[in-house]
Amino acid sequence: MKPRWIRWLDEKLEHKASVLYVSFGSQPDVSHEQLEEIAFGLEESSVSFLWVITKENWDLPEGFEERVKSKGIVVREWVDQKEILMHESVRGFLNHCGWNSVLESVCAGVPILVWPLAADHHLAAKLVVEEIRVGLRVETSDGSVRGFVRREGLKKTVMELMEGEKGKEAMKKVSELACMAKKAVEESGSSWSNLESLLQEMCVTEGEGKI
Template sequence: MTGSREKGIVVREWVNQREILEHEIVMGFVSHCGWNSVLESICAAVPILAWPLAAEQPLNAKFVVEEMKVGVRVETCDGSVKGFVKWEGLQKKVKELMEGVKMKEMRKKVEEISEDAVKAVEDGGSSWRSLTELIVEIQTKSISA
């Protein structure tokens, strides 16, 4: 895949999303906000253009935009989750994600959270400690049963 700052790429076949997000040229990610995609984007320190479609995705998008402040949300014409999106509104949100003061704030925030996420999965990190505690608890309960 090649590209420049002036061009985007649309990929229609399966790709390793994580590898793409970790590439240095990727500056933003249009995501449906499934939780795995959110985690991969955050771990790669890439801000998100949230475009949720169904299930828990709207809640995840709200969390990404309003709580974590690492993305912006696509606006639909009628404000509903499944509403239509006009190209002008999409263009506005892409620019918001890629340019200006808000972009710098989002990028800084996602980099901070990314560092924490990487530490959490390192040996001895909080994710490993939690997993170890769970295993010990299960083993203890199965021994006492």
């Protein structure tokens, strides 16, 4: 049987609803005040969402899940992220911009709403938004890249990603890159050829006794 969140996505697809996938990985350090703003921002948007929470101490506002049950689902267990991103109903990804998540999102053809939190996230976010242009950045209250995100700013950028012109542009670009990525791993594709060349070189080097 399919996991309940995949069945939920299937239902959204039947109703032609576009879903925002929300996940900040397993390591983020987010304050309770910031968590509440995320919840209320999602609630006040008109967007359907699937929010995966892996932190045991993250408590959502009282009554939140009941109020959003017609458009949102909260999952507190391990999920196959790639399977979710590849689902046809998923049209956006709100994420901390960890590199694995970026790669999975681009390969799935899903634009990203970046919210860098730590480490190399900020460099990855800059690449996503400014260089390859497959996503947008959340709006902070003070305009800085590390500022607090209020519900109004989150609602605004979520809706822009899912329904606005900038979101459509990001979708077009990420779809192009997803097509390129698919071709790269096909037999005779660039990734396939590079791996084959590496293996051949290693075999030659080993035969010469160099490794």
